Amino acid sequence: MANSNAKKESRHLKRFHYTVDTAIEKPFNWKQMLRLLQYLKLYAKTYLPGAIIAMVISTIVRLTVPILVGKVAIDVAIMDRDTTLLTYLVIGIGVLYLLNYLANSFRIKWVNILGQNVIYDLRQYLFSHVQRLSHRFFDTRSAGSILVRILNDVNSLQELFTNGIINLLMDMVTLVGIIVILFALSPQLALAVVVVIPIMFYISTKLRRNIRRSWQEVRLHQSRLNSHLNESLQGMRITQSFSQEKENAEFxxxxxxxxxxxxxxxxxxxxxxxxxxxxSDAVGTIILLAYGAYLILLGEENGGIAIGTFVSFAFFLGMFWEPISRLGQSYNQLLMAMASSERIFEFMDEQPNVKEKTNPYTFSEMRGHIEFDKVEFSYDSKRVALQKVSLEMKEGQTIALVGHTGSGKSTIANLISRFYDPTKGKVKIDGIDLRDVSLDSLRSKISVVLQDTFIFSGTIMENIRFGRPDATDEEVMEAAKVVGADDFISRLSNGYMTEVEERGNILSAGERQLLSFTRALLANPSIIILDEATASIDTESEIKIQKALKKLLNGRTSIIIAHRLSTIREADNIFVLENGKVLENGNHVQLMNKQGKYYHLVKSQFQMLDAI
Ligand SMILES: Nc1ncnc2c1ncn2[C@@H]1O[C@H](COP(=O)(O)OP(=O)(O)OP(=O)(O)O)[C@@H](O)[C@H]1O
Ligand SMILES: [Mg+2]
Structure with a gap:
């Protein structure tokens, strides 16, 4: 059963693409570590000195107590039956432990504040940085893999910054301290006992890593399970309508x-x-017992040891495991953190392809005169999306872009918003090369309405206001009335205050479209781009919104990409595209008389669509 299941899984894995970033271990990288430590800078001065002092205090206490017990309490006080000294020792050790308690509490508190702050900054910085990146970055990455970095990879640094680094230091000091003390107490016994160190070290690093990898695998399988479940639930309607339940259950x-x-x-x-x-603990204990007892019997005068030394040894041996184990843990943690930080830095080093100049031009008013001057563009090196496109869209004109799918219509829209820069040639608005303008001032003057409207979770009001955050409620409603969205919004249970979930599941495609029109109108742009925006509105509604559309487009340069003749016919200028080239342009009548590509497109495609 297991075998066939495994086969099934691998077959299905090929079918589905999972966005799971696995944690791959990388060797320790000092440069990266130093870069990571830069993030401590802001807080290090406030919290680090205290934390280090606390660490030193508690290490000293932990190393002193066994010596006090063995060498002073047993070898001196008990041997001499000195009760006063014993009393002082008991009180002294009590005070030391209290000190240790205080030191530990403060250390943990400070280190936590330090770590949390660093992680907060890192996550905030990473998010802001990713937001600034250009479309090209998002073209090549899934949202899932970006999400994993901002959440998981940053989290895996959290442990390192909170306890990892300080523990690492503390454990190293403790371990070296113990070994030095053991050798000072009795070199022979120390030599015999330290053989357990490599064994323990092996267990705590290699074995533990092996275990951790297995858990990593569990997490991988878990996220497969999650993502499959997620996909299944989201696609349940499709699954049921194609009767794929059985296959899906098998998968x-x-x-x-x-x-x-x-x-x-x-x-x-x-x-x-x-x-x-x-x-391994038992091995150490047996060696200590056998060889230690022999050395005690030998007597100090013959090169043996005192009973107190033996007791100190027993104490220290008991303390071995903790720092070694934690060192192993910290080391593994460090390697994981290295892998995570490498991926985080990879994002941070990513620069926006679309760069702003140092002193960019800011549009205070935009007339909306667009010019493409021998523009060439390709998304990747393999295919050319636009070839020597030269065109002019005059202020206030309504422009239509037509052409077969993949001919470059959306690409032209993308270049106007400067989501990408042309490979060659220039795109100018009001005579200014877009490479010289500030992205903010450019994009705040352009509204883009796409076929697939994105609705954020929140109220309808908030969703519309996305177009202009400082708009009043009245302005939002006014815009909705103009576009004709007011009708359906007032029919919703809470009107403008109705909560919509992410992607706006409760709204129909046409309603979502109307919302995005309202959003665009509210922004009051100089240039408006409708990319297939009217595709999901039925003919009847379209007639209704034709008027609204006119209002929306009035007084602005409008670029319409549509398949409907009714929308295109009215355009002042129509550009016909094929394979990234402009074949012809003119208004409907001119192009029809020309009997070229447009004429044939209208004859074949549009008529069919308009006949529906
Ligand atoms: N993000 C992208 N990365 C790589 N290639 C892309 C990308 N977007 C579009 N392309 C390619 O660029 C070419 C032009 O695409 P574009 O989106 O401009 O076509 P379109 O005319 O808008 O088509 P449609 O009518 O289907 O929307 C196509 O060959 C397409 O495959
Ligand atoms: Mg398109």
């Missing part, structure tokens, strides 16, 4: 059993861990 079984097996494997490995630790 689910594959993913589910993958998760099951990986979990069992990881749990098995984890269960073996603790007994092994105990075993």
């Amino acid at each position: 689910f079984e594959g993913v589910n059993s993958g998760y099951f097996h990986s979990f069992r494997n990881a749990a098995k490995k984890s269960a073996a861990f603790r007994p092994l630790v105990d075993l």
Whole structure:
């Protein structure tokens, strides 16, 4: 069963694309570490000195107590039956432990504040940076993989910054301290006992890493499960309408059993861990007992040891495991953090392709005169999207772009908003090369309405106001009335205050379209671009919104990309595109008389569509 399930899963994995970033370990990289530490700078002065002092205090206490017990309490006070000294020792050790408690509390508190602040800054910075990146960046990455970096990778640095670094220092100092003290107390016994260190180290690094990898695999399977479930639920209507429930359930079984097996494997490995630790502990204890007892019997005068030394040894041996184990943990954590930080820095080093000049031109008023001067453009090196496009769209004109799918209509719109820069040639608005203008001032004067309107979760009011955040409620409603969206909005349960979920599931495609018209109108742009924006509005509604559209387009340069003749016919100038080239242009009558490409397009395509 397992085998067939595994096969099933791998088959399905090919079918589905999962956006899971797996944590791959990278070797330690000092340069990267230093860069990471830069983020500490802001807070280091306030919190780090205190945390380090606290760390030193608690390390000293932990190393002093065993010596006090062994070498002073047993070898001196008990041997000499000195009760006053014993009393002082008990009180002294009590005070030391209290000090240790205080030092630890403050250290943990400070280090946490430090780490949380650093992580907050890092996440905030990363998000703002990603927001600034150009379309090209998002073309090549899924939202899921960006999400993973901003959430998971930043989180995995959190442990490092909160406890990781300080613990690493503390454990190293403690371990070296213990070893030095042991050798000072009795070199022979120390030599015999430290053999357990490599064993423990092996367990805590290699074995633990192995276990961690298994858990990583579990997480991978879990996210497969999640993403499959998510996809299935979202696509449930399609699944049911194509009667694919059985296939889908089989696939689910594959993913589910993958998760099951990986979990069992990881749990098995984890269960073996603790007994092994105990075993290596036992080896140390046996060596100490056997060889230590022999050395005690030998007597100090013959090169042996005192009982107190033996007791100190026993104490220290008991303390071995903790720093070694944590060192192993911190080391693994460090490697994970390295992998995460590498991916974070990769994003941070990503520069927007569309760059602003240092002193860009700001449009205070935009007339809306657009010019393409021998523009060439390609999204990737393989295909050319626009070839030597030269065109002029005059202020206030209504322009239509027509052409087959993939001919470059949306690309022209993208270049006007400067989501991309042309490879060659210039795009100018009001005579100014877009490379010289500020992106903010450019885009705030242009509204783009797409076929697939994006609705954010929030109220209808908030969604419309996205077009101009400082608009009053009255202005929002006024805009909705002009476009004709007011009708359906007032029929919703809470009117303008109705909450819509992300992507606006409760609205019909046409209603979403009307919302985006309202959004565009509210922004009061100088240039408006409608990319297939009227495609999802039925003919009857379209007649209704033709008037609204006229109001929306009135007094602005409007670029309409549409398949409907009724929308195109009225345009002042129509550009006919093919394979990224402008074939011809003119108004409807001129182009029809010419009997060229447009004429044929109208004859074949538009008539069919308009006949519906
Ligand atoms: N983000 C992108 N990355 C790579 N290639 C792209 C991208 N967007 C579009 N293209 C390619 O560029 C060419 C022009 O595409 P464009 O979107 O401008 O076509 P269109 O005329 O708007 O088509 P449609 O009518 O289907 O919307 C096509 O060959 C398309 O495959
Ligand atoms: Mg398009």
